[in-house]
Amino acid sequence: MSATDQREATLRNTMETATEMADIEAPTTQANPQLGSHTSSIFKKANRPVTLKFENVVYKVKPARKQGFSLLKPKKQKSDESEKIILKGVTGIVFPGEVLAMLGPSGSGKTTLLTALGGRLGGHLGGTITYNAKPFSNAMKRNTGFVTQDDILYPHLTVTETLVFTALLRLPRTLTKQEKINQAEAVITQLGLTKCKNSIIGGVHLRGISGGERKRVSIGQEMLINPSLLFLDEPTSGLDSTTAQRIVSTLWELSKGGRTIVMTIHQPSSRLFYLFHKVLLLCEGNPLYFGKGSDAMSYFSSVGFSPSVAMNPSDFLLDLANGITGDDSQADPATVKESLVCAFKTNLLESLKRELHELNDDDVASSGVDHKQFKRWAIPWWEQFSVLLKRGLKQRKYESFSGLKVGQVLAVALLTGALWWKSTDLQDQVGLLFFSSSFWGFFPLFQAIFTFPAEKMMLHKERSSGMYKLSSFFMARTVGDLPMELVLPTVFIIITYWMAGLKSTALNFFSALSVILLCVLVCQGLGLAIGAFVMDQKSATTLGSVIMLSFLLAGGFYVRHVPNFISWIKYISIGQYTYKLLLESQYKVGETYPCSSGSGVCLVEDHPAIKKAGLGQHVILSVVALLVMLVGYRLLAYVALMRVGRTK
Structure with missing residues (x-):
């Protein structure tokens, strides 16, 4: 058997195994007691479905000046060198009910893009980002959840106090205090936090709940408002595989309620990878792939990059983003990256833009967030x-x-x-x-x-x-x-x-x-x-x-x-x-x-x-x-x- 045939057989085996795992691991609320029942308050349908579109997103920053003193007169920087480009024309679309995972090595621009899509990035941001064909607004902010990579929580508050205070601040004034407390308790139950509900969060020098529980508390804070759009930055960072599986399974279940979920993730396991509806692979701010997670391996095979052995798809994608092909050839990493960027522009970009432009903005806008429904502040x-x-x-x-x-x-x-x-x-x-x-x-x-x-x-x-x-x-x-x-x-x-x-x-x-x-x-x-x-x-x-x-x-x-x-x-x-x-x-x-x-x-x-x-x-x-x-x-x-x- 030739080397090409061996690679094709390996790819075929990897895809067959992945398909089986996707069928087995796709979570259901009945199978996972951590998620509760289908009638859960946090798994109900989103208030207003949101279609997220972003086209040719570019972000530039001015490099930090070097510290220190020199007698030599500093050279004047050229105008094109005065700014560093972090994102280099990223395009994509995420529909309600989909989970988009953004992969890439450290420094590839994942968190920057997530922050931009979440409406939290200022500065030199170019391109177009729309939410149901409309720009970001205060109404959309109130309908959006954003979970940061670091769990920013008060260490001396208990889990219940943390969520109750968040509910009292974020839920609308039309609800009574008791209804807000009930909503917080429902979130505690459905996220599997009942056992630690009376435990303090804890911190560096204060023992509290576990890392997985802290992450679920952070997610629970955002789920209290029943957001239509949910962003998460590295939700599985620092967690063991079982806890990471629970977190992503919860998010997968939340997406079934018509929510649009976007997350960054560094190196997911294979069973997590196939829970993502869409995958965006970034390399130094350039997109290398955008599409269904289940189609990623076949796409890279079609452009000449296949794993030499059966492996985790996310590991293979990260290798490619680092310019490592995995075969015996000693290809230059810079050349590999350039080849993948060109392949994306040739094979995927035009069809992706066509999908964005063919989408009827009038239909999307009609299902958007009702701006009259939201006041500037939830409570006086x-x-x-x-x-x-x-x-x-x-x-x-x-x-x-x-x-x-x-x-x-x-x-x-x-x-x-x-x-x-x-x-x-x-x-x-x-x-x-x-x-x-x-x-x-x-x-x-x-x-x-x-x-x-x-x-x-x-x-x-x-x-x-x-x-x-x-x-x-x-x-x-x-x-x-x-x-x-x-x-x-x-x-x-x-x-x-x-x-x-x-x-x-x-x-x-x-x-x-x-x-x-x-x-x-x-x-x-x-x-x-x-x-x-x-x-x-x-x-x-x-x-x-x-x-x-x-x-x-x-x-x-x-x-x-x-x-x-x-x-x-x-x-x-x-x-x-x-x-x-x-x-x-x-x-x-x-x-x-x-x-x-x-x-x-x-x-x-x-x-x-x-x-x-x-x-x-x-x-x-x-x-x-x-x-x-x-x-x-x-x-x-x-x-x-x-x-x-x-x-x-």
Whole structure:
């Protein structure tokens, strides 16, 4: 038998085996208890079938500039070299009830294309992408599910809490709260999550549910809205073959309800490969194949590429995408790729474009999403705020009320009280007030700096899905942090104030407490603004340290004669105003203290550490300055956050 005959026999055996496996492995809800019954709420028909068409999709990005310093003058880049082409004219069509799998090696453009089709990719995107012959819109966004490769979930919430909060935010206002909860419970049952429904999600340093269960929770979040169009980025990544089979079987069953499903997948097993209705093979942004999964092997055989041994079709396709033919010839990978690109354009592209153009757009558009049916937001602003606040409190109560944070404040309070125990020396008391203003400037600032960088991925995911307004998230996040932000400094002042022997009247005590709480809120706002602008924890921490040290040095305690060219810092220094108001809470003009002068007593306002602050002067101005900062820093944080939360 010749080598050609052997390859043909191998291909024939591979196809026969694959056909048998497709017949055996095609899932049914009765056969798979994980999927429940055909009457399941998440397996019912989609609201509106969506036909996805994309033609000649091109995406370009500007390459990142090289870091570093060079004395040599950099060469000017040519105009055609200023951008890197990620997608190079990709065309395809996916009908309701079909599953499209996009295959290709790492860096081939799979995720970029998926993001573009999901309406989440900006920049230099060319070509035409339509959904029932219409461009992407807010109505289509509300009818689309998008599951990212990384499961972005809150680690301290349980499976039930995660899905219930998502249901309360995403399901329309026409449903009651109980109906939304029932829908979440139905999703839990049908995705086989009943056993872990009360388990926390977990994270890197927190044990929770398994990887497969996390992926099903992510899919469940999108299935709550009964989407007509579902995108998934590597849904089987990091999962064992059995769990991967369950995930894809679930998606296959969902497609039977008239949904259009598009996913990227790296290296599926042969039994998964034949569950895909259509396959798109990419290589360096170029399409090498688009068509039925069952026809892929015969197509590549027809253009001269057949496996030398029986093998997994997806393995063979990935080899080809890497320029590896699998036979004994030492063909150049670049030549193989070029040959496959040319073969696609010659044999498949024209018929594919003809199919796109022959499809009657009027018929497709008539079955499209009813834009009048969808409002811009599923629920009103106040409900968004309420749900987000409850979710945030549940998630962060473990970190806000952590023993480490509470213990840290208690330890500093007790140490401070012990060092200044019943102090009667004016200089020591002034030092205590300055230390208090400094400590409660740094502590809340560095707590707040990490707020938005840690929430960046979750915010981007949920805002891209149109779950809520940025303002409702911002208000819920900042209000939710207030209890611990105000409780800890209150405890600190209660301990330190009385141990240090400051003035024991209620007016003096509550004046000092009010000043510290105002300082905490202002510094928290500054921390939020720094974190929102920088969005990198290390860089934000460095910037925050520099700013607070500048305020500290210009506060009037360490340096009394600040040069004019840098004295302006005191006018924006939080510590300067806090320190002055703390002095006002304890001392009044005309009070005296024991000193070494001839009379043995001196005026408090003449003390060197107090005179610079100007006792009894500009008190209202200091309060107004802190209130302006309180509002201003939060506005800056919100404006900076708009950049992160912005979607198409």
